Amino acid sequence: MNEMAQESFAGKAPVVMQIRNLTKKFELDNGKELTACDHVTLNVYQGQTLGVIGESGCGKSTLVRTILQIHPATEGQVLFDGKDILQCRGEEERQVRRKIQMVFQDPTAAFNPKMRVKDIVTEPLRNFGLLKKEDVDAKAAELLEMVELPAEFKDRYPHSMSGGQRQRLGIARALSLEPDIIVCDEATSALDVSVQKNICELLVKLQKEKQVSYLFIAHDLGLVDLMCHQVAIMYLGNVMEWLEAGRIAFHCRHPYSQALMDAVFKVDYHKGEKIKALAGDVPSPVDLPQGCPFQGRCPLCQEICHQEKPKLKKVEPGHWVACHMVK
Amino acid sequence: MMLLDVKSLAISYGSHRTVHDVDLALDRGEILAIVGESGSGKTTVIRAIMGCLPGTGRVSGGDILFEGKSLLQNAREDWRKLCGQEMSMIFQDSGNMINPIRSIGSQFVDYIVTHEPGTGKGEAWRMAADMLKAMQLPNPERIMEEYPFELSGGQRQRVGIAMAMIFSPKLLLADEPTSALDVTTQAQIIRQIVDVRNDYNAAVIIVTHNLGVASYIANKIMVMQDGHVVEAGPREQVIGHPRHEYTKLLLDSVPVIGGTCYYE
Numbered sequence: 373m374n375e376m377a378q379e380s381f382a383g384k385a386p387v388v389m390q391i392r393n394l395t396k397k398f399e400l401d402n403g404k405e406l407t408a409c410d411h412v413t414l415n416v417y418q419g420q421t422l423g424v425i426g427e428s429g430c431g432k433s434t435l436v437r438t439i440l441q442i443h444p445a446t447e448g449q450v451l452f453d454g455k456d457i458l459q460c461r462g463e464e465e466r467q468v469r470r471k472i473q474m475v476f477q478d479p480t481a482a483f484n485p486k487m488r489v490k491d492i493v494t495e496p497l498r499n500f501g502l503l504k505k506e507d508v509d510a511k512a513a514e515l516l517e518m519v520e521l522p523a524e525f526k527d528r529y530p531h532s533m534s535g536g537q538r539q540r541l542g543i544a545r546a547l548s549l550e551p552d553i554i555v556c557d558e559a560t561s562a563l564d565v566s567v568q569k570n571i572c573e574l575l576v577k578l579q580k581e582k583q584v585s586y587l588f589i590a591h592d593l594g595l596v597d598l599m600c601h602q603v604a605i606m607y608l609g610n611v612m613e614w615l616e617a618g619r620i621a622f623h624c625r626h627p628y629s630q631a632l633m634d635a636v637f638k639v640d641y642h643k644g645e646k647i648k649a650l651a652g653d654v655p656s657p658v659d660l661p662q663g664c665p666f667q668g669r670c671p672l673c674q675e676i677c678h679q680e681k682p683k684l685k686k687v688e689p690g691h692w693v694a695c696h697m698v699k
Numbered sequence: 700m701m702l703l704d705v706k707s708l709a710i711s712y713g714s715h716r717t718v719h720d721v722d723l724a725l726d727r728g729e730i731l732a733i734v735g736e737s738g739s740g741k742t743t744v745i746r747a748i749m750g751c752l753p754g755t756g757r758v759s760g761g762d763i764l765f766e767g768k769s770l771l772q773n774a775r776e777d778w779r780k781l782c783g784q785e786m787s788m789i790f791q792d793s794g795n796m797i798n799p800i801r802s803i804g805s806q807f808v809d810y811i812v813t814h815e816p817g818t819g820k821g822e823a824w825r826m827a828a829d830m831l832k833a834m835q836l837p838n839p840e841r842i843m844e845e846y847p848f849e850l851s852g853g854q855r856q857r858v859g860i861a862m863a864m865i866f867s868p869k870l871l872l873a874d875e876p877t878s879a880l881d882v883t884t885q886a887q888i889i890r891q892i893v894d895v896r897n898d899y900n901a902a903v904i905i906v907t908h909n910l911g912v913a914s915y916i917a918n919k920i921m922v923m924q925d926g927h928v929v930e931a932g933p934r935e936q937v938i939g940h941p942r943h944e945y946t947k948l949l950l951d952s953v954p955v956i957g958g959t960c961y962y963e
Contacts, residue, residue, distance in 0.1 A: 566736065566952040568954075569952040576962045580962075591881060594956045594958070598959070633956065639911050639953050641914055647886050
């Protein structure tokens with residue numbers, strides 16, 4: 373794990389956030405424990421995108437919620453700006469949040485329907501006392517222009533905008549405080565494909581201009597492959613594979629990553645090509661058996677996988693896999 | 700004679716016409732995928748075929764022929780006989796279709812007895828359990844006793860397919876059956892729908908916004924935009940040689956694993 377903390381594979385880009393052994397457990401009413409995130413260690417690099425992918429219930433949303441301190445972590449650290457932000461409280465915590473903003477999945481639910489667009493995009497700035505009331509119109513116009521929305525939209529209400537336009541508004545709001553990191557939790561999954569493509573292109577363009585980093589949570593493998601510089605594949609709260617360099621499309625080696633790849637429907641699939649579906653469902657994260665979390669569905673499962681939980685180990689520079697069977 | 704023949708169908712909500720001039724023909728054993736973005740009218744078309752347009756929706760032009768007979772002349776009783784037995788539907792989340800406070804088994808039995816009044820409850824129970832088993836649900840007897848919230852999304856969707864297929868309908872309509880599911884579960888359910896088509900020789904219309912799914916499953920593809928059919932034809936033609944600009948745009952927008960990164 374220490375080795376991971378030291379090596380950087382994102383070219384010359386500096387690390388802006390280090391997630392170290394982050395663990396989140398929820399206590400259930402019946403005294404049992406649900407482990408939603410289990411010793412997650414990841415890096416976020418400046419001006420780059422870290423993608424986190426996995427099926428529902430794999431802990432990707434819990435991960436970002438823990439980082440953003442929406443609920444307290446059970447264990448671990450998140451190093452940002454020279455300190456462990458999980459220890460920050462009060463005003464210090466508020467100032468950290470200024471640097472880490474979020475774009476939400478549902479662009480309809482993300483805004484107060486009774487607020488005008490200009491008030492929505494400038495609200496973060498007003499909250500931090502960075503904008504005077506008389507400058508709201510000018511700033512709103514500037515922010516809207518940045519996300520390629522007409523400046524006239526500032527006097528509208530969100531209900532009179534399309535889903536794609538609203539998501540642009542969400543991005544403008546997140547960028548208003550000029551954060552270092554933007555967390556996109558399934559930010560495009562409610563959108564149609566052509567709109568999704570436009571939003572992704574906008575995100576990439578803004579990233580190049582502002583050197584902002586994205587923590588990009590998604591379940592669409594193709595999208596993550598095209599959007600992200602680094603990728604983590606999660607299953608039942610564990611990072612199963614971590615690619616700091618290389619792409620899932622060409623380099624992934626964990627049997628779970630392979631299974632995810634095999635289950636994707638390609639548009640240009642050839643006649644007679646069969647899709648391989650992983651059998652069964654994701655098991656309950658309560659009282660997991662010892663050994664590998666993927667043991668019940670893994671085609672390569674051996675005796676050792678029932679006994680011992682595999683640790684992330686380096687298979688090549690910038691590539692870690694948690695599997696006994698991958699050498 | 701085709702099983703289903705839709706001729707210049709138009710659908711209006713109140714005085715506002717939302718779907719224009721849809722033509723489609725489908726025979727048993729064929730799968731048609733309707734693709735398009737939200738609001739393009741794909742779901743409206745299959746709802747019209749099933750006779751369940753919501754609110755003020757009505758067919759305002761054209762005709763829908765099922766086995767040569769117009770469905771638009773159907774009285775309430777005719778629909779009751781047809782739906783469930785001759786044609787049936789799977790929804791995006793079957794969990795919303797079933798009653799959350801009744802066990803799967805009790806509503807499945809009700810469903811069977813309602814459609815086939817002569818069936819005894821014990822026999823209906825057995826039919827239901829057999830069908831769940833045929834849909835590859837593990838431990839069907841236990842699932843019959845369970846409530847919808849105890850099942851996973853994929854399991855609920857299999858229950859939905861089991862209920863839809865219990866009377867071996869000739870036409871199966873599927874409205875975004877995998878949109879709420881993960882990729883691995885999606886692959887399972889799509890395979891299940893293909894199996895159902897093979898086993899029952901049913902015709903299937905699947906509404907989806909996932910072009911990969913459409914490309915995998917369908918013989919015919921119909922692309923809709925703003926209530927109009929912009930392109931329709933055999934799968935090979937629509938995917939391989941799209942002619943309409945909108946179809947090309949859609950195909951171009953799908954993120955392809957291993958394609959050129961957006962940041963490059």
